[in-house]
Amino acid sequence: MTFEITEKFLENLVGFIYENNDSEIKKLFEEVHFADIAEVLDEVNFEEAIYIIKLLDSEKTSEIITELDEDTREKILENLSAKEIAEEVGEMDSDDAADIIGELSIERQKHVINALNDNELAADIKELLSYEEDTAGALMAKELVKVYETWTVAGCMRRIRGQAKEVTRVHSIYVVDKEDKLVGRLSLKDLIIAKSDQKIADISKAKVDAVNVNENVEEVAKIMAKYDLEAIPVVNNNSVLLGRITIDDIVDVLKEEADKDYQMAAGLSQDVDSDDSIFELTRARLPWLFLGLIGGVGAFIIMEGFQDVFSTYATLFFFTPLIAAMAGNVGVQSSAIIVQGLANDDVKGSINSRLLKEMLLAALNGIILAAFLFLFVWIYESRVDLALAISISLVVVVIIAGLIGTFVPLFLNKRGIDPAIATGPFITTSNDIFGILIYFMIAKVILGI
């Protein structure tokens, strides 16, 4: 089953393209899944990709196009006419069709939609494009199997043969009343084991999970994961059935979500991958690096302010990277736990009790670490007062960094801002500055300077 893109395969493919040996190319791809063909297109150069797309028939190429890497797809679509794109889109499910068309410029979108033969599909696409990004409406497809509650099982089987041919995976059959409002659901299994003369209303389940068309997709993902759903119907405020979302789209949402959080934790301001241009990567990375620079300058100014201390206690300064690093690490750990907890809806209880727990935890960790540090400084420098100053500072800094790392995401979350912003460079930079400031203030007090 596992198709692998080998050197040999690519060699053969490119060779056939060069010779315009169409039949051999078709044979190469005959048994290959369209997701794999999409990966092949990422490997060959641009002209070769276009050649293959134009050669294979629309039923296959439409699926391939939906699986392509976004950048590759953009380039390919630029080289197809509106009519050619309409031909591909005409073979797609409405959600994929809307996504593809949505990636084009507003101008091109109009041309492609006008070039569509299927008026129903054109209307569906226009409706899907009208919903806000990242909502259930933007993610859903219009294809589904729906039956009216007044039908019998026999009549149902007859009628859904037609509907079922359009729908890639049936999952639940949705039961609606005469106003098209969602009133229940039914599985193919239920239908098979039922008697032919029973009414749909008698065998369907009245309890049906649904999401509102304006619901955020991350919330939809949570619901589907929690209730182990594979498809969920989408309704409007009047319970009218509008479309459905299937689990494969949710799996993609989950993967993108994980990527996004991870990137925020690392300090990347947008979705980049290692194949993007140096310009695009710089644009994503520089903002956070600049924030770090500002933080570093802040640390410099603080240290300069304390430089009179220096002549007497140079050692203090040599420990600033340690203090700053520990503050940063503790802050990142605390914020990561909270951010993940919020994402998994695990964070219960008041903010105060959580801060108290973090304080105890940080105190415990801080004291263990400070004990080691104390021993080191005492042995290395033979100065108890210095060892004490540095160790006590470490404990205090660790506690405060932990509190900041716990409080900031919770605070942002309560204000409706994505708490993941509080991870990564933002936390490390602010904790660096606070850490150094607190360090010197404590040292001043303890060493009486």
Add this chain to the structure above:
Amino acid sequence: MTFEITEKFLENLVGFIYENNDSEIKKLFEEVHFADIAEVLDEVNFEEAIYIIKLLDSEKTSEIITELDEDTREKILENLSAKEIAEEVGEMDSDDAADIIGELSIERQKHVINALNDNELAADIKELLSYEEDTAGALMAKELVKVYETWTVAGCMRRIRGQAKEVTRVHSIYVVDKEDKLVGRLSLKDLIIAKSDQKIADISKAKVDAVNVNENVEEVAKIMAKYDLEAIPVVNNNSVLLGRITIDDIVDVLKEEADKDYQMAAGLSQDVDSDDSIFELTRARLPWLFLGLIGGVGAFIIMEGFQDVFSTYATLFFFTPLIAAMAGNVGVQSSAIIVQGLANDDVKGSINSRLLKEMLLAALNGIILAAFLFLFVWIYESRVDLALAISISLVVVVIIAGLIGTFVPLFLNKRGIDPAIATGPFITTSNDIFGILIYFMIAKVILGI
């Protein structure tokens, strides 16, 4: 549809438990999904949870138990006898049953399995427990619908009514030969639209994706996401059909995977959440913090080694936090991009070309940042030589930190080690030390000391 755990609900529930008002409690939970009941059990105290479990019938409680938070479940199972657990497990699908039993001690596992009435289930569970953790075998369930290629459609419909009642979601029907080897698949939809006298072998699709029972679950997740599968059969080395994995289990795997990478990036050595005890949290956080401490001590020793520089150029020391922080940030960004690229199979091309690209990128970013820093130091300190030394150091440090951040994950990956280890505190700590060392070496050269 959205069930919410309100204060009122909990108040009523606890009240009813206190009064032993069983009928009211059952009414409260009548329409509630078991995943929601599981969340309620997390909210009430331990005795109340046990009361509810013992009150509701096994069909419902078995589902609730699978949805419980691991820690809550552990406590509850400790308070049930082997026979009571066997009763719950007897209602579960084999994969959930194996997971629950697998969480018990080896001793208790034996007792529970012996207490099972259903010998077939007991055999299935023993088989599932024999597979290594994180493999397809450990994730799969034994329940599936299989038909022999020699049957007719009519005969098939008759026979699968029995099988289908056992299987929660049918998805594909698997076609096997007389040696039980997987030879094809069939959807309920195909079955419905086929003629009763056709043979299964004629309407089934010969091409069927499958995974080997020893395949790693992350690999299985990738395959199912790539081909938009909702279920995948699991076979042994001889293609004999052993079980199947459904997409809801993969969704859980994806969520856990994302959590794990995120935690590694933040420096948490195991799976903790904010509700764990202070001891457990310390055990997860302290190791990485200790690593950071060692790094900080290393930085201290380096700086001390350069202290003769100090009297003349105190300002250099005040900039060490900045240099260390920038090195850390750049390293984290680079490694995050590479680690994500590896996880998404986006990383193509040789290591060398990637390192070269990173070098150019880091040089570009470094020069932009260094330009700002140069202006700042020049204006603030009115010393061109100092400004130059610090700015040039920043560029070099940024380039080297970027190279380390790019190289280390790629290197680990080639050696078969999880590259995500190279993110987080490990990278920040090593980059801190390298950064400071390089900084002083360059400063020494430029300022001629």
